[in-house]
Amino acid sequence: MDDAVTKPMVFDQIARVGKALASGKRLELLDLLAQAERTVEALARAAGLGVTTVSAHLQTLKQGGLVATRKEGTRVYYRLASPAVARLYAAVRDVAVTHLADVAAAVTAFLGPGVENVTREQLLRRADRGEVTVIDVRPPEEYASGHIPGALSVPLDELPHRLEELPVDTEIVAYCRDAQCVLAPDAVRLLTDRGRPARQLADGMLEWRLAELPVEAGA
Amino acid sequence: MDDAVTKPMVFDQIARVGKALASGKRLELLDLLAQAERTVEALARAAGLGVTTVSAHLQTLKQGGLVATRKEGTRVYYRLASPAVARLYAAVRDVAVTHLADVAAAVTAFLGPGVENVTREQLLRRADRGEVTVIDVRPPEEYASGHIPGALSVPLDELPHRLEELPVDTEIVAYCRDAQCVLAPDAVRLLTDRGRPARQLADGMLEWRLAELPVEAGA
DNA sequence: ACACTATTCCATAGAACTTTGGAGGATGTG
DNA sequence: CACATCCTCCAAAGTTCTATGGAATAGTGT
Numbered sequence: 001m002d003d004a005v006t007k008p009m010v011f012d013q014i015a016r017v018g019k020a021l022a023s024g025k026r027l028e029l030l031d032l033l034a035q036a037e038r039t040v041e042a043l044a045r046a047a048g049l050g051v052t053t054v055s056a057h058l059q060t061l062k063q064g065g066l067v068a069t070r071k072e073g074t075r076v077y078y079r080l081a082s083p084a085v086a087r088l089y090a091a092v093r094d095v096a097v098t099h100l101a102d103v104a105a106a107v108t109a110f111l112g113p114g115v116e117n118v119t120r121e122q123l124l125r126r127a128d129r130g131e132v133t134v135i136d137v138r139p140p141e142e143y144a145s146g147h148i149p150g151a152l153s154v155p156l157d158e159l160p161h162r163l164e165e166l167p168v169d170t171e172i173v174a175y176c177r178d179a180q181c182v183l184a185p186d187a188v189r190l191l192t193d194r195g196r197p198a199r200q201l202a203d204g205m206l207e208w209r210l211a212e213l214p215v216e217a218g219a
Numbered sequence: 220m221d222d223a224v225t226k227p228m229v230f231d232q233i234a235r236v237g238k239a240l241a242s243g244k245r246l247e248l249l250d251l252l253a254q255a256e257r258t259v260e261a262l263a264r265a266a267g268l269g270v271t272t273v274s275a276h277l278q279t280l281k282q283g284g285l286v287a288t289r290k291e292g293t294r295v296y297y298r299l300a301s302p303a304v305a306r307l308y309a310a311v312r313d314v315a316v317t318h319l320a321d322v323a324a325a326v327t328a329f330l331g332p333g334v335e336n337v338t339r340e341q342l343l344r345r346a347d348r349g350e351v352t353v354i355d356v357r358p359p360e361e362y363a364s365g366h367i368p369g370a371l372s373v374p375l376d377e378l379p380h381r382l383e384e385l386p387v388d389t390e391i392v393a394y395c396r397d398a399q400c401v402l403a404p405d406a407v408r409l410l411t412d413r414g415r416p417a418r419q420l421a422d423g424m425l426e427w428r429l430a431e432l433p434v435e436a437g438a
Numbered sequence: 439a440c441a442c443t444a445t446t447c448c449a450t451a452g453a454a455c456t457t458t459g460g461a462g463g464a465t466g467t468g
Numbered sequence: 469c470a471c472a473t474c475c476t477c478c479a480a481a482g483t484t485c486t487a488t489g490g491a492a493t494a495g496t497g498t
Binding site for chain 3 (some may be wrong): 258270271275292
């Protein structure tokens, strides 16, 4: 066994996974894919990048074994390769927000002033008793791909027009993609500004799936 | 809030963690640091790199919040910043061996023919009953920094000279750094070639710590 | 103060990565 | 079959990363 040759090779191979995580654009794509599978074009639109650029990034992610593909007619649907990848992505962000002061600062600047939140456990308990209305403020296709059982799909941009659909007597709990997602805080601020009692789930669908809690799919 | 500016910034910040994981050399350094804290020079020797190169890589790791430092006289000791980093490193390797066929191939080529192994649970049960002798075949400084309670320190290079110290009637279980570490398989092959009953722990000290099992420190 | 050690900082050449436009392949449609 | 759509492959330009010597800095011992 030639250690001098084979040992670095092992680490270089593993580094392919690291390289896949080494660009903000790719992390953004992963963030989207953690919510639902998508085509190359849909990803390009969502991330505001050129199609060829996205395709190139997706190749890098594929090289790292982070995403898998499915072909349907002329389209190619990308998805996370496995739940292990979601765990990895969560671990990366965990380290980032824990150890990088700048990240924490950027995140709060991005999220805006904090709003009151609820843990998964609290939500489960109170939802069982019918004490809260749970709304999913992500885009419809992400809701369709999997959501908290019993949650209503109310995409953030539709929320202003659909206030009357929501009961006035029970508290509203909004959730979105993950702990760093902006949609839920924005929704909660919008609701409380209109005098509705509202809070957000402390994290989002990513963490919900990782906790292996029940997920409902379909529109 | 200007999404077009702040959103990419968050991902770019998180990408600093990814960049830290994007080089085989840095992963090798992390691998070493997961076992014990070390000085720059010790790391350079262990990884076979120049001191300035290692220092530069360590700066990248620090930028990503993966390592922390401690100064003692003229030396600087580097260590993993937190257990969250060990979890992250384990998650990276998990994805690598699961999804990358080449990695799996490189690992087995590196480890040599498989030897029989034992899970942590089996080891705990059998060690309680005194049925096995557990040996730690890592370098002494890694043993000192933390090992399985009751394990003997028998560095791989000393093993041939110290065979008579080991009991002949009980089975020997060797362990080293982690699931991809070569030391334990080598030790087991050496022992079984000499007619001793021996197996290895399926993974290593990294996974033992992550499982939050008891750890003993000191020589 | 002086020599000495360990580490970091700096400059640089070479390698690798990102982005982009255009060509080309596969699939579905009129 | 011609044509449109969606995606990947290829090449080029600009940017970033890596490795490595030499200089600068901080701490130790005499």
